[in-house]
Amino acid sequence: MDFLVNWLANVPGFAVPFALAALGLIVCEKSGVLNLGAEGYMLAGAMAGAGAMLSLDVHPLVALGIAALFSALLSLLFALLVITLRVNQVISGLVIVFFAQGLTALIATSQGWTNRSFSGLGELNFGPLSTLPVVGRIFFQQDIVVYLTVLVFAVTVHVLRATHVGMRLRAVGENPEAADAAGIPVGLYRLGAVVVGCMLIGLAGGYLTVAVSKIWVDGMSGGRGWIAIALVIFARWQPWSALAGAVIFGCIEALIPRMAAIGLQLPQYFVLMLPYVVTLGVMVWTSLSASRHSGQPGALGQPFVREERR
């Protein structure tokens, strides 16, 4: 029982980065821009968050804001490539990851942020609620971002589904030619989606350093950005399904330290492979259970050039 409570209490902290990153990807990709750079934006956010904590000594929530802004800044470069210059979106996404890996390692090393721990974001205080048996540990001993994540999901789903902006955004992603003919500025909507989406991904990265590890190490996002991309495909671009997927991955990641804690003797490095193996399994499962509609936006990955329309 103790094992179960300890495990489940740790799940939200591990699930939040996957959830926010997947949501950011969905926003971006609903506009038709394929974003393979998630790993890069997470690194950028993680580094900026840690840097803000170490050098500016700000409140952890401000550090998270800085993480999102830094990631948004980086996304402008991506937007320049794929929206203005119509560069292949696969190449652009990959090169952004490489760029971010180099940039974050360079900045963090030259500023001396690497391997320095700091006191990050703490848990919210719910008073007596948090001492409730079982429920208290799992639901009332979390940091504020965990609760905010659910709110952000609700708002995003509402905006995408029920507002003018959201419907235009989806139109741009499904059929940019038709959207253009209807007078919707395709490039502008895509720019907005890329920047907002990447802010969410950067926030996910910032959460990794500011709230979870409380330390920066080069390349510390450890493939979570790629797992988030797989999650989006698994969720068929549906935000709530992505949140469910993120919780599943949170469970797996939270299980790894728990198994060691109760003294289970398993080959360590095979256990560390688990999230990647499970992701592969999820991708296989997704493709096996392929329904007719994968949920993928119609124009995903295709640059829009008005003068090229047929």
Add this chain to the structure above:
Amino acid sequence: MAEIAVPKAAARRGFFGRFNLEVRGHMPIAQQVLVVSAGILLGLLLSALLLIASGVKPSGLANEFIVAIFSSKRNVAAVLSYAAPLTIVGLAATLAFKARFWNIGIEGQIIFGAIGATLVANSDFGPASMRIVTMALAAMVAGMLWIALPLFLKIRLQVNEIISTLLMNYIAFNFLLHLLYGSWKDPQSAFPNSKLFDDVERLMPVGWQNLNLSVPIAIVLVLCVAWLLGMSRYGFLLNFVYSNARMARAMGVRIAGLTVLFALASGALSGFGGFMISTGIESRLTQSFFIGYGFSGILIAFLARNNPFAVAFFAILIAVLMVAGQSLQVFYQIPFAMVQLIQAIIVICVAASEFFIHYRIRMVG
């Protein structure tokens, strides 16, 4: 110049007045080379500014990158010994990309190639005279095995290979750590390394300094890939498929078979690259021998636009960057991550320059 004029749509109003984006028909190759070269130069210029901003004197820049490297036999040897495996992984990426298989898992295949080679070395398998050849073959088989699963998933289940090959990198890395912190650790070393290879398990020295057979092998492989892509029937079929897939299918070309062939060759070459790095440069298996190669291989193939000879050229360029990066690290305390950043900047500039190959901006009024 033969250009197909495309009917203009309504001009849009931008910050700079009204302008149109015009689609170019085809740009002559010479002009394309010019545009891409301009992109590379811009990338190098931005990188130079970045280096100056991080404390390198402008006069020192020329010294580090040109004089220091080409005036010393030792540094030329260092450049060539890095350029050989970089060429191999660049060719590996080229083969996969040619078949439209996004093999981002080169790093994992490098790791497994080296593991395969070390397995042969550790177990002293086969006659000593054939040991090095056995190691190379084992590396190629291991590399192919490591690409086989994503390839199968792609062909059979349409699982996105970009993500699956990438996930395989993380799995391979953890497996490498499992070996190096476990049964393969050299008890005489404080670090998680395998034991040093014997003399029969290393490539024959050729030339000066620490140069070995890896450079001639790389040259031969460039020619092989050039033949495969440019002159063999497989290369011809591949071009056919990607100029008109429906026609090719109607004529009975087995597209999946071609993809399998090229992707497996890509895995084998990556594995071979892992063998070359571990035996030719490190002489043992370490936990970091592969770092940067997978990433550079992909960028080299992109810069070279899948041309094997251009792959060799860009591999040398990146190798110069790596050697210069090491001395920048020593003399200016600039982190080695700078090398990766510069590569990314160059690729971004080249990718951006391609815009001008496909489109022309025309001011209206």
